Amino acid sequence: MAEKDKPLLIKRYASRRLYNTETSDYVTLEDIASLIREGREVQIVDLKSGDDLTRQYLLQIIAEHESRGESVLPVDVLNDLVRSYMTPGSSVVPQFLQASFEMLRDGQSQMMDKMTAMNPMAKMPGFELMQAQQQAFMKAMTGGLGGGSGWSAPDKDEPAEDQESAEDLDAIKKQLAELQDKLSKLK
Template sequence: MAQTSEPLLIKRYASRRLYNTETSDYVTLDDIARFIREGRDVKIIDLKTGDDLTRQYLLQIIAEHESRGENVLPINVLTDLVRSYTTEVQSIVPQFLAASFEMLRESQSKLMENMNSMNPLRAVPGFEAMQAQQKAFLEAMTGGLAAWGKASKQGEKREGASASAEDLDEIKKQLAELQEKLAKLGQ
């Protein structure tokens, strides 16, 4: 299905049935998940009130996939997300997640564009910063933030004194760049 500028409008009736306005038929959550996987944006509204229910249904789709054993989000990440709703960190979490997924999409796109060149990853502007960001994000998504911290500490123990001040300076620089990007997104 081709990506269009308008999202697919799904109306929820009082009976809680979901109605696809393009094809004039009823759809299930699995159908909506398939539309999204195919690259289509969706908007789900309550027919009676006009309320936007998209977020609620997307969370329900994720919950159903997780309950079926299709675990994408580790317990540590889910726990951190729950904690973010009750702390001041809540204000940066949405921007961080959005920036991380956007960076992932951009890097995948650039990688595909440069697939035929000799070393496609080096041609991507800001490759090293992006690589560090993606590594942190993917580690958090696959092993949770606690496991990421443990792995970093174990890596430091293995490397011993070989970690240099230059590495620390580079990490600080990348963190500052990320904070600038997040600040721009928040404006």
Template sequence: MAETQKPLLIKRYASRRLYNTETSDYVTLEDISGFIRKGREVQIIDLKSGDDLTRQYLLQIVAEHESKGESVLPTNVLNDLVRSYTTGVHSVVPQFLAASFDMLRDSQSKMVQNLTKVPNPMATVPGFDAMRKQQEAFLKTIMGGVPGWSGKADAANSEHEPAAATKESDELRDIKAQLAELQKKLSKL
């Protein structure tokens, strides 16, 4: 996976344009966000001063998603973050957040492993296999953008059943369409 690669180096020019050193072209914040969603680490450096601007740009990406109504962090968490800077506890908060996200990734990975574990005592329940496949497709759709989650357990099972993989991809498309419809309805509320 991309985790073993060195960070993608992005240089910021005096004009504030961002330059991808691997592909030799200019990129936007949305491009950088896409790299990160795919699991790639990035490092953004000011060309003139050599300062590391990565944190500033990552915070800007989060702020842009928040301004579009894509709530990344609940208001109470944002309030607590601001308080942590004013109370001097800020040295604990980053470590706590990092540990929390690590635990989230680990638990998601374990949940997928448990769904695909063989033998499973629930496998004797009528309709369990269809339900398991639906849950796996749903998790793959939801978690696909989360760094550190690959869904490889599902891919390993579908290699032996090409027809099942096609059926699952159709189911995945249906679930994505249903999720998109739900998101439209929620945004109207």
């Protein structure tokens, strides 16, 4: 198995600090969330007991995002999750959620493949940009769910990169406006 296919091992010390065994440094929950958004699988274990704490920390990441107003799940879904945990016996909700997210990831991949292979618009100028935007949108919609999103907060120590990102965004907006104009003329 390739190194990147194995989950990244994070060890939790008795002091509750989290240690990235790959980079040999301490990490925060936000660092772990960024790794997951980039597509990495992680496994968090207690150094002393060897207990797997991954689920606990992933739920904590979601809870922290929710507390900052970054809604991850609609309230109805959260209510249904609580109900499923409180229902005696085994619930089908975890298997359903897992299957749903697998279908979402597979559908995203198939959609992007078909957009490239069968779409007559593929020859249209700017199609690559539109496809990249679609991929970014799909990754944002599934961010942290195994597909990764690549979205992360900009590093405060990189103002030149922020300026480049702003210029790239302006260029993308301009190209999108041009595409919309061309499409409206085709109608």
